[in-house]
Amino acid sequence: MNDSAGKIKLPTTILMIVAGVFMILPFLWMISTSFQSPSEVFSKWLPSKLDWSSHERIWTGSYNFVPYYLNSVKISVISTIGAVFLSALAAYGFARIEFKGRDAMFLVYLSMMMIPPQVIFVPKFIMFNWMHIYNTHWALILPGMFSIFGVFMLRQFFMSVPKEITESAFLDGAGHFKIFFRLVLPLAKPALATFAIIDFSWHWNDYENALVFLTSPELYTIPLGLQNFILENNVDYNGMMAASSAAIIPMILIFLIGQKYIIQGISSSAVKG
Amino acid sequence: MKRRSWIQKQGWIGYAFIMPNMLGILLFFIIPALFSFGLMFTDYQFANPNVSFTGLDNIERLFQDEQFYSAVRHTGIFLLSVPISLVIAFIVALVLNRSVYLKGLLRGMFFLPYISSGVAVAFVWMLLFQPSHGPINEVLRWIGIATPPGWFADSDTAMYAIDVVQIWFMLGYNMIIYLAALQEISAEQLEAARIDGASARTVTWKIVWPLVSPTTFLLLITGLIMTMKSFSLIQAITQGGPSGSTTILSLFVYKTAFSYYEMGYASAISWFLFAVILIITIIQWIGQKRWVHY
Structure with a gap:
């Protein structure tokens, strides 16, 4: 590992984490939506409170x-x-x-x-x-x-x-x-x-x-x-x-x-x- | 002497090991394949007892069928996902291989779509791409695109939206294989190039990329074959629609056989699919020897 690689390691990691989060975003969105109430679908990224009724x-x-x-x-x-x-x-x-x-x-x-x-x-x-x-x-x-x-x-x-x-x-x-x-x-x-x-x-x-x-x-x-x-x-x-x-x-x-x-x-x- | 007796003593026992599996392969792969080859030359329709031998009629019909040509075109667009996914996977693998922290976590994040494939994921994407309220179009509107595409609902964009999902799905697998290939490249080779003053970009595209060409070639061939065979993603999201715009060859076979019950004709289409896979495989055999730089 040379010096230039060492300096860019942290920013690259952050960039890749962002890309990785994009990769798993469909799963996160799926879980989040499953806990939303029907009126909230498509309007929010996170449920305002955990609604278990869909799972039930x-x-x-x-x-x-x-x-x-x-x-x-x-x-x-x-x-x-x-x-x-x-x-x-x-x-x-x-x-x-x-x-x-x-x-x-x-x-x-x-x-x-x-x-x-x-x-x-x-x-x-x-x-x-x-x-x-x-x-x-x-x-x-x-x-x-x-x-x-x-x-x-x-x-x-x-x-x-x-x-x-x-x-x-x-x-x-x-x-x-x-x-x-x-x-x-x-x-x-x-x-x-x-x-x-x-x-x-x-x-x-x-x-x-x-x-x-x-x-x-x-x-x-x-x-x-x-x-x-x-x-x-x-x-x-x-x-x-x-x-x-x-x-x-x-x-x-x-x-x-x-x-x-x-x-x-x-x-x-x-x-x- | 010893070696000779080791071989001689084996005899029937080899068959005993292979037979249970071989019987299943015979019953569920080989016999159906031969059966299907025969069906290609008949007008067999399910639930119709009158079957007659029709020679090459099905094959002639195939080459005059407008639906067949559009299925070939859609398959072509579907296959675009393979090289695109390869290039992205190579870049991701390069970065993960050298200059990041949390390599294991990142690798897992990129690989997750591959293991959790299937209908469930298809339905998640169906909602993500929902044209009027789906999150993807919400984001597009938010950044100022007033009329974002209709994605799966629009026959002009549906196939490309399918490609996006397919690239997302294949990326992790390709990346894992590239990572394994990159680990086999010796540090000295790269160091030598750097000492000679080559830039990072030159090292990547002039040295690393050719060195992993056997892997690229393998992934390209297996990816093309795998993509050509699969239709569950499309069947789950669009059932081949809207207005047939996502009906690829493999789905065309399925629909002809199980929606229209034209099983003789479906067999003919499926053997065309086989012929394409055979050609790709032959290219692989030749190409492995000729075009790959080791």
């Missing part, structure tokens, strides 16, 4: 977010657990076991990354009708348990585990399942946590699949519940912002807790990928 309306009123919340939690949790476990298994297979056809299979995985979801929505819609899982939570959970991104990310991590560790365990007579469960999984905790957070946030925010595969209101997840709320109450701005806060705040909390993992995971998966 969301959770206890005629338009109730509790079932949407429970649906979202159920779908996101089961999908994420499945995706972490199944991706880790496959990633270990691709990273640490040599067998016939492995590279060809990996190439198939690679090429599937290029298929946009729009290509497979229609056939999935038809197939799920045949399988009788259309308009059930299984239509989101089952496909959600298979993540190509997860296999890539975890394979990357497993390949960075020194080969000598797994190889010497193997020569000591441990089987691959034992090595995987006892040795590699505990070592991979940070990578598993990173993937779990990213995957969970993806399921939590997933709107497109819910839109295509769910039609009964009692099955709706938070994004669909929100959309429905807005269609039916399009002038209840406080209610909209209270509901949006309820959807976003869990993600913000998860981010604040797992910030280190998320940022490390994202940087390493892209730069070295």
Whole structure:
């Protein structure tokens, strides 16, 4: 750090804080609006007094977010657990076991990354009708348990585990399942946590699949519940912002807790990928 | 000798690890993809049992469809958000990397939009951009712009307003990747340039920017592909309106399939989307070798 950089450090910090506040302004505005009374919307940046009625309306009123919340939690949790476990298994297979056809299979995985979801929505819609899982939570959970991104990310991590560790365990007579469960999984905790957070946030925010595969209101997840709320109450701005806060705040909390993992995971998966 | 036995002993066990995942990928990705490829050549409409093979009719129809060309144009405007977000992210990353206090806090503030994406955030922006009373237009009026734009309500500005939200959303992700790339640049390289009398601006654009070009290239390609695939932001805010002005290709597929139930035609459009992604990916393969300065 040279002198000129030292002198500009404080003003730059202030400038960047201002820019950073602009970045999070939509969230601040959302929270502030959710606590305003209906007459204050759009006229003030801060509520004159905390009005909890919008939040109450969301959770206890005629338009109730509790079932949407429970649906979202159920779908996101089961999908994420499945995706972490199944991706880790496959990633270990691709990273640490040599067998016939492995590279060809990996190439198939690679090429599937290029298929946009729009290509497979229609056939999935038809197939799920045949399988009788259309308009059930299984239509989101089952496909959600298979993540190509997860296999890539975890394979990357497993390949960075020194080969000598797994190889010497193997020569000591441990089987691959034992090595995987006892040795590699505990070592991979940070990578598993990173993937779990990213995957969970993806399921939590997933709107497109819910839109295509769910039609009964009692099955709706938070994004669909929100959309429905807005269609039916399009002038209840406080209610909209209270509901949006309820959807976003869990993600913000998860981010604040797992910030280190998320940022490390994202940087390493892209730069070295 | 040892190495050989290590490989031989593995046999079927590799399949055991991969099979559970592979079955799901087969059922939920590969088979639907092949199925969709077949549908492209039919006139399949949901709930209509009479399906016939129509050859290349859907593809011919696509290239005569005015809606398709406008969807391509809107996609083009949507994709502008990618390079703009990259340049801003690079500048932010440069500043955060060198000359600030509270680096961790700032990084978190810029990254927050990315993790909290989704429909909820889309609705917040919908209100922020509300034309008559929304805070953005209030500020514009306050600084003296008597008739600020109608944003999402006006077909001339809606797509650009979507771009603003998309740039805001992608910025943090791009910045994190740039920060990681900047940390790999050695201090000696920069010091040497400074001793040679290069100004800060020259160092940035003549030395640092070329050094991070692999990252820029990667972010550009993945950003273009990701942006092309996503439509939830637009579906949530405008549903493709007003008067179709924000209907991008991916949303066009969705509407054709699930609003008009023309699933054969929708499959044809979706494969056009795939073709564009394929071309971008091929450019990536070639470009990684040729255009990137390491």
